[in-house]
Amino acid sequence: MTMVSVTDAGLPQTARAPVSTPGARVRDPRLDFYRGIAMFIILFAHTPGNFFTSWIPARWGFSDATEMFVFCSGMASAIAFGGSFDRFGWAMGTARVGYRVWQVYWAHIGMFVIIATMLAGIDLAQVSDTVYIGTLNLWRFFSDPGPQLVGLLTLTYVPNYFDILPMYMVILIMLPLVMALARINLWLLAAASVTVWVFAQNALLEAFGLGHLHLSFPAEPWSERQWFFNPFGWQLLFFSGFAFMRGWIPAPPLSRWLITLAVVIVLANVPLSNIGVREFGFDWARDWRIGNRGWINKSDFGILRYVQFLALAYLGYAVAGDGGRNLIVTGTHALARIWATIIRLTTKVGQQSLAVFLFSMVLARIIGFSLDQVGRDTLTVTLANLIGIGLLICVAHAVAWFKGQPWRGRPAR
Template identity: 50%
Template sequence: MTMLSDAAVLSGTASRVKRPRDPRLDVFRGIGMLIILLAHIPNDHWALWIPARFGFSDATEMFVFLSGMASAIAFGRLFDREGIILLTGRILQRIWQIYWSHLCVFLVIATLMSMAGTRPDGVSYVDSLNLVRFFTDPAPLLLGLMTLTYVPNYFDILPMYMVILALLPIMLLVERMHRVLPLLLMAGLWVLAQISLLNLPAEPWSDRPWFFNPFGWQLLFFLGFFLMRGTIQAPPARRSLKTIAALILIASIPFAWYRILEASPFFRDAAHALLPLTDKSTFGLLRLVHFLALAYLAFHAVGEGGRRLVHPRIIPVTRILMKVGQQSLAVFVTGMVVAQIIGIWLDRAGHTPAATALANLAGFSVLIATAYLVAWFKVAPWKA
């Protein structure tokens, strides 16, 4: 996995000077937001061509890893300047924002599903998101929703992110003791998640855990965090490493692409045997390997410092993607709602190529508009 050759320069420092944003972080986060929208739209044909269909990792890895890198810039520098108290306060504030975003998204989508009625195949939209119990007996589940002990599968990414953020002050404190200690803690938590010894309950009536185990996924977040911070050194740009990374990506295709799996019992059985290593809930090892190979090639493909992203011919697209990536929380929660609206509309209009293209492009437009609107609100022009 390679990142910035100047990762140490971009890591936490004592300087209060605001450095320019790295275009690679925001552009790739923006791309990730658009892919996540497609992945969330029910029965969207375009989702058959997202990277997740050709390998073990998907846009979730991109989102988590780049969030870790961005957090190193924001929170790591604050820790270096002001110490653990102010850092913890800032993180609690961020968790508070994400918590209320999570609750609002759940209530909006639950309301939307109840109003939508029944799909053409006779299944209710409430049942399609496994929300029947919530509408049947809401009182105890409202308490579970508020305490994060009731986390339906569609609504589990933000709770995972909250837990990972809560671990951040601990990781920085142990890093101050020794730079190797956070790496050992990350690995230890990940191993406990792999053997099902560490997880959180997702519903009060069963033993089902959170779909996204935060103690497994923290490994990827903090790899990005400490790479950007300079605690972990990025591997150099070598042809041999690029070749290995490319071979990893190519070798994973037969175990992930649905056309090969449908046509070949051998690869279908092999993919089933690899499930413990490709498990999304606990963030299996092969997901990590696949993502690191993909990220290594992607960051080299855009050139040192992302210079190819600022080419005059593509800079308008780059600017749009950067804006989307900079407002990732607002764009993400909007995308979760918009994805369900698009799914409902496609059920009515038909999943034709033209309708699907129109719906997806409209969804992209909404996310882009959301990013620009939120950025405008943050500037607070009425104060000028």
């Protein structure tokens, strides 16, 4: 049953969200578990010279941890923000989203300042022949900081390493419009989302001579480079997760033929993947990837990335079980206790994904610098990754503790 407040009176009521009961606000264990996995993979992927990156899921297909992060963020937003729209109306729900955008904006600015300052400090210390501001292509920022500071604060200067949070902000800004369209008609909402995605596909538009209609944002004023993560393309995945959690798209049934189809899709991607080219020497696959890059383009979110991710997501859905029951491990056996601990710690990381993400982006550069000093043999890189995992877990627990505001409870005797 949909709860509609007086402030929603001006919105048509023909399309209602079937998931708006108090139970919809309960955290889904599957969401946090898989988001936690994405956080670990993101740390690996952003650590320079990390051989773990050669074997992450992105190397086996077209999609990667970014898809996991964006899809799960859409699901989490349905829980966090959808309920605000249902209980307090469209205006208050929009205010709730605006507050989150404000938080993410300053998180983005703070992350850039911390990382840029850290790299500049390493260069000033002259402990290495490597110029570390160059590793993130920050030459222009430090040589002419005035215009770049303006660009940084207006999001017209978005270096590649710092591009996912701006994408997330723009998608969040779209959310009130999505909620309004959903009140009118869900098919209209779906058509609008797909249409925006189509106009984000530069390769497709250029094929029809419509490249000038490409929806995107400039990443820097001195070149034609655009945001690496195009929010107009990635919104399709975000709002897919949002729609599933809201109940606008019914959860698919768990059936053998759907599992088989998902497995076939995932396996069919392997020959065309980085692993197929690198490990199996499929030169034809390399040529196919070059000739069809628009279908797998990461910036605009090509359609084959969407298809492969949905297949992986369905398999993850099947593995976790209905309601995530397979993630609840019982038993006193040593292996059961170990597996239960892994699930619990991973879930904790997923619950604090924004704080963990920000920390991981800083930590990845610290680990990369440390490995530059000690070398990158198998032992040191493996140890660095394990330490990184441990630190992410510690940060997740620390953030959860602070969010609990224990100082507001009863004072200790």
